[in-house]
Amino acid sequence: MKRIIALIICLVLMLCAVIGLAEEAVVLDVLWSGDAIQMAAIESVLDAYTAKHPNVTFNIIETVYEDSNAKIQTMLAGGEPPAIARVSDTQVGLYKPYALDLTDYVGGTEKFTSEYMSNLDSSLFTYNDRVVAVPLYVTHNGLVVNKDLFEQAGVAYPTAEEDIWTWDEFLAALNTVKEKTGCEYGLLWDVSVHRWATMLYQYGGRIFSDDRTSVVMNTEYREQSIEALQCFVDMHQSGLMPTSVWVGGGSANDIWYAGEAAAFWCGTWGIMNFMNVVDFEYDIAYTPVKVQRSSVIGGHYTMGFKDCKYPEIAADVLAFMHSKEGDNIYCHDTYSLSYRADSADLGWDKATDMLLRSRNELDNTPFESVNDWMFADVTPTLMADCKPIIQAAIAGEMTVEEAIDEFAVVAQDALDVYWSSK
């Protein structure tokens, strides 16, 4: 009898221990950068996870995007990485060796990859064929137009595929809007090589060869590269675009917010924020065509880190963020496009038309663009070192031909560093 009682007590104690373990309160550190809309959205996603797993809560560490690299590196070097962090497409490559392996949590690499857009390069979120990052949302380099100024000038902009304008028509339209409305500039363009590259592909150019072993922009594609950059320089020198932004370090956003530009070539990820700042109507128009349509895919990812406190739970949270439910909460609330193939239209109220045009631009982005920019090990160098080259061409410090040659040298150096590390 004593033995039976002792056994029962042991079993009860074990059961209590198991229940206790199962419900151990867990707090995961989440390093996140973003505006108010994005911060609210990640809270909603994490709340949805907590609703399913009440013992798991989150400590969101907010950081500005510019400092996120330094912050992650410091936390990693200090041996206390965050459980989860948001990283951009140019950062994701840096942290792959330190990332959590999510493969088993998302149903395997093949299944995971098949759930995303077809022209997405899966090498961006895999490492040694293992899934190490979850795509968060996709954006494209697009064209936002000041609807009021276009209407005032009586100029139409394309909102249907069959009306897509050529580069000549596009430039003529911008000049007309500028002349008729008296706005300061026809076009603004984010200061970023990634953004500039959009027109490189539209002009038929590219940076790297298919196998990414050599730079072709100054060899087989030299003519197209020069033509694209020459057009960009001409737009500045003619006064259609402000030199203060690309050369003088001025803010394109400030000019846009002031309603002094007809159009803004920018990443479309944050266009809903314009709504809170500007007092004019705006819209997304299709970008122009020279020899082909193109955009440049950009986006953000979510990663976990191997040495974090609760790796298994972090991986489970990331699997939830990958699921249609988690993905759709974030993308819907932030007015973003989802990377998921089954989530093209999330019904974003009045932004739906604009975002579906964005999606169409992405669907019509050629391989060359994806090949060049979904190459996270090299893009940080392109972004940092090629920008001054384009600026120098605009400022007239070097010819367009010299700039393309210099660009190619920098790109080749970046490739050499990459391949020598393999």
Added chain:
Amino acid sequence: MKRKNRIAVSAGDKAAPYLFVAPNFVILTIFYGIPLAMGLIYSFTNYDGLMSFSQISFVGLKNYQTVLNQSAFIRAATNTLKYAVSIVPLMTVGALLLAWLTTLIKRAYWLRVLAYVPVTISAIAVGLIWRWVFDTDFGILNSMFYSLGLEAPRWLETKSLAFVVVLIATLWSRVGYFMVLYVSGIENISQQYYEAATIDGASLWQSFTRITIPLLKPTHVMVLILNVIEAFKAYALVYALTRGGPVNGTTMMIQHIYETSFAKMRMAQGNAMAMLLFFAILLLTIIQYALGKGGELE
């Protein structure tokens, strides 16, 4: 018994200075000494900022060779040197004259306060304030040009003008700090020298050049050393004002080091650059100290 006590007191006396120095020594070692040593070690390795110790390997002088062959590094170093050569004399002379003026004018405390207020503003805010003044599209200065129907200069789009704007902003924000050092030095000069000079018929300017300037030698040495160190470490103000542009025309060493280390994740190269900068500042400080004979009056 007396003898024993004397020995005990003597040992305590010997230990006292070390105990007083110990807290500072520990703090300096932890926050400066060890990071400096780590930086020096990393500069000879392939460290990328994230590797574990087992992955780090020594690469000799490779990082230093790479860095010294980099046109971007040479350009940043040249910009920094040009900036230091320009701002140090401007700041020193400006602070000295301002201090002299405020000691000449009765009840000039308000002038000192006015000159010192910008020192209390953060470097980033100073950069943004001056950007609002010189911005091509929205700057106060250019708005005045436009309202007068004049063509406005493109201050931040021309390398030489942007450089001048950086000097103006730096001078405005820091001259008050060095002025205070000079005011303290001037007020420590005995009035007897000036009274004797006045009896001998010396003018105000002669008193300034023959008495004030020579007797401020210890302050000159300190101001110059601090000024040079500040100039070589310039970053936040310049970055907020020009973003290092136009076309890297105002990119200083610290900005380049930061971008190399964190944007491109070449931490070892960044450390090599930081070491070069450290030894350059150290060398210049030693030279200034030696030339100024430690600030001793002759």
